[in-house]
Structures are given as C-alpha cells and as structure tokens.
Amino acid sequence: MSSDLLQHQLEGWETEFPGSNRPAKGVVLRILRLARLLSDALSRSLQEGGVSPSEWSVLFTIRAGGSPYAMRPSAVNQVVGMSSGGLTNLVSAMEARGLVERRPNPEDSRSVLVALTRQGHDVVEAVAHDLTRREERLVEALGAAEQRRLAEALSTLLASLERS
Numbered sequence: 001m002s003s004d005l006l007q008h009q010l011e012g013w014e015t016e017f018p019g020s021n022r023p024a025k026g027v028v029l030r031i032l033r034l035a036r037l038l039s040d041a042l043s044r045s046l047q048e049g050g051v052s053p054s055e056w057s058v059l060f061t062i063r064a065g066g067s068p069y070a071m072r073p074s075a076v077n078q079v080v081g082m083s084s085g086g087l088t089n090l091v092s093a094m095e096a097r098g099l100v101e102r103r104p105n106p107e108d109s110r111s112v113l114v115a116l117t118r119q120g121h122d123v124v125e126a127v128a129h130d131l132t133r134r135e136e137r138l139v140e141a142l143g144a145a146e147q148r149r150l151a152e153a154l155s156t157l158l159a160s161l162e163r164s
Contacts, residue, residue, distance in 0.1 A: 041134035049127035063124045070115035
C-alpha cells in the first residue's frame with residue numbers, strides 16, 4: 001500500500017466519521033503499515049537463515065546475553081515468554097538441529113544452561129547481518145537525526161501504552 005493509498009484511506013475515514021481524530025488515525029495506520037513491512041523483512045531474513053521466529057527469539061536472546069552465550073532456561077524464558085514446557089520442547093528441537101546445547105551450570109549443579117553452538121552462533125550472525133541491512137533500507141529515507149527523533153517519539157508512545 002503506497003502512502004497515496006493511506007492518504008486516500010484517511011480522507012475516506014474523515015468523510016465517513018467526521019470529527020474523528022485524523023492525526024491519531026494517520027499515526028496508527030502508518031505504524032500498522034510499518035509493522036507489516038518490518039514483519040515481512042524479519043520473515044524473509046529468518047526464512048533465509050533457516051530458523052523459525054521462536055528459534056530466532058531463543059538464539060538472539062542468548063546471543064544478546066553476551067559471552068559465553070549461555071543462559072539458564074528461566075532467563076531465556078523471561079524474554080521469550082513461552083510456557084516452560086514449550087521452551088523445553090523448542091530447546092530440544094534446536095538441540096537436535098545443532099543450534100544450541102545444554103550444559104551443566106557451573107554455579108548450580110541442579111540446573112543447566114542453554115548455550116549457542118558454533119552453528120547457532122553462525123546463524124545469529126547471518127540473520128542479524130541480513131536483518132540489519134533490511135531494516136536500514138526500510139528507514140533510509142530518514143536521516144540519522146530524523147531516525148533518532150522517530151525512535152524517541154515511538155519510545156514515548158510505547159512507554160505510555162505499556163503503562164496503561
């Protein structure tokens with residue numbers, strides 16, 4: 001959908017619902033369109049990387065946790081937000097694919113850590129690089145200062161929505 005079609009949709013909204021908050025509708029419609037474009041970019045990157053969104057979430061969470069790229073399953077789950085059984089099944093499937101491995105936790109012999117394997121690390125690198133390129137292309141029409149201002153405005157909006 002081009003911006004002209006969004007503009008046409010907004011004008012139609014104003015005609016059909018006079019007095020409605022057109023600026024708010026414009027923000028929401030544009031955010032929804034951007035969300036679809038970003039979701040499509042993520043889907044293409046994940047598909048090319050050979051991982052599902054759930055697998056990516058686990059891989060990225062462990063990688064973002066920093067070296068040695070190993071975390072307790074409960075820490076992974078705080079970010080990923082699955083049921084513990086769902087995460088256990090997912091980690092088992094990822095382990096069978098060679099993306100992660102379970103290791104004894106050196107700090108607590110009763111628990112394990114989920115760690116990236118070399119293959120899992122390589123997948124994160126490839127997908128993150130590809131996704132970054134796609135994201136940069138999506139926002140390249142904005143200069144660096146505009147990108148920062150937009151990020152700040154969206155952060156303010158998100159914080160407000162998450163509080164309510």
